[in-house]
Amino acid sequence: MAHAWQWLRSLVFVIQIYAMMGIIGILFFPAALLTHHGARYACKLYCRWVLWSARWMVGLRGEVRGEVPSGDLIVAAKHQSFFDILLIFNALPAAKFIMKRELLWTPVIGQYAYRIGCVPVDRGKRGMAIKKMVADVAKGKKLPGQLVIYPQGTRVAAGVKKPYKVGAAVLAEELGEDCVPVATNVGVFWKRTGIYRKPGLAVVEFLPAIPAGLPRTEFMARLEEEVETASDALMREAGFDPDAVD
Template sequence: MKVGPIQWIRSLLFVAQMYIMMPIIGLIFFPYALVSKQGAFAACKTYCIWVRWTARWMVGLRTEVRGTPPTGEVLIAAKHQSFLDIMMIFASVPRGKFIMKREIMWTPVIGQYAMRLECVAVDRGKRGVAIKKMLADAKANRDAAGQLIIYAQGTRVAPGAKRPYKVGAAALYTQMEQPCVPVATNVGLFWPRTGIWRKPGLAVVEFLPVIEPGLDQDSFMAELEETVETASDALMREAGFDPDGVDETTPKT
C-alpha cells in the first residue's frame, strides 16, 4: 500500500500527541494509582482508549477486537506485531499483566505503571535462568488474580516473517496449570514495529478458543503455534496481505 506525504504528516502528528499524552494521563491518575491498584488499571485503560480514538480520526486506523476476551484467571499467549496489539489486548481484559523485558521497567511512566500492575519482568540472556525467574515471579504474584499475557515468540514479528515460538509460554502453561487463550492479530500491517508511518485500515486482535490445561509441553507448543499462525494469516489475508510474501491487494479501508 502506497502512503503519501499527507499521510506521513498525519502519522507524525499522531505519534507526537500519543507520546505527549502518555505522561499527561500518567500524572493525572498518579495519586489514584498510588492508593489503589485500580487507579493504575484506570490510567492504562484510559490511555489505550485515547490512542485508539485518535488513531481513527487522525490516521484513519480503525481497531476491532474479535472473539471473547477472558475475564478469569488465564494465560494469554499472543502474536506480537507492534505497540498497538499491546494496547488492544490490555484494554479488552479486566486485569491484564504482561510478561515483559526487564529494561522496560526503567522506561518513564510505562515502567512505573507496569510495576504497579505487577507485570513480570524477565532478564534476557540465559534461557533457563530467565524461565525459572519468570515462573517464580508469576507464581509469587498469583494471589492477584488476572490475565497473565505473554508474547509467544518473545518479540515483535513483522507480518509475513517467521519466528520460532519460545518455550516460556509452554513453561507457564504446564507449571501453572491454567487455561491458555491464544490471540491472533494483523496490526503490523497498519502500525509497523518501527518508524512513523501509520496506515489507514482495520487492525484486528482476535481472541481464539481456549486451550484447556493438561497437554504436555510439545503438544501445547504445536497447538498454540498452529492456532495463532493460522488465524493471524487469515486476518492478514482479509486485509489484503499475503503472509507468504506477496501483497494480494491494497489493505482494505
C-alpha cells in the same frame, strides 16, 4: 502526495500519543500509588485515547474478535506492534504482562506496569530465564488477572516467521491454567518500527482456549499452528499476503 500527507498525519499522531502518555501518567500518578485499580484505570484511559485518536487522525480502526476471556489464565498473543498491546489490554478485564526488566526503568510505562502487576523477566540463558519467570509469576499470584505472554519473545513484522519459545507452555504447565491464543494483523497498518500509520481495520482475535495439562510438545505445536494460521487469515483479509514476505 497522498502518502506524504498520511505520513505527516502519522507524525502528528505519534507525537500526541506520547505526549498524552506523559499527561495521563502524571495526572493519575497519585491514584496509581494508592491502588492498582487507579493504575489500571489510567492505563485503560490511555488505551481508549489512542484508539479514538487513531481513528480520526490516521484512519486506523481497531477491532476485537472472539470471546474475551476473564479470570486467572494465560494469554499467548502474536505481537507485531504497540497497537496490539493497547487493543489486548483494553479488551481484557485485568491484563498483566510478562515484560523485559529494562522496561521498568522506562518513564511512566515502568511505574504503571509495576502497579498493575506486570512480571519483569531478565533476558539471558533460556533455562534460567524460564525458571525465574515461573517463580516471579508464582509470587505475583496475589494479584489476579490475565497473564499476557508473547511466545515469540518480541515484536515480529507482518509476514515474518520467527520460532516460538517454550515459556508459554512452561507457565501453563506450572500454573495449571488454560491458555488463550491471540492472533492479529496489526503489523499491516502499524509497523514495529517507523512513523507511518496506514489506514484500515486492525484486528486482534481471541481464539478458543488451549486447556491446561497438555504435554509441552503438543501445547507448543497447537499454539503456533492456531496463532499463525489465524494471523495469516487476518493479514490476507487486510489485503496483505504473508506468504509473499521473504
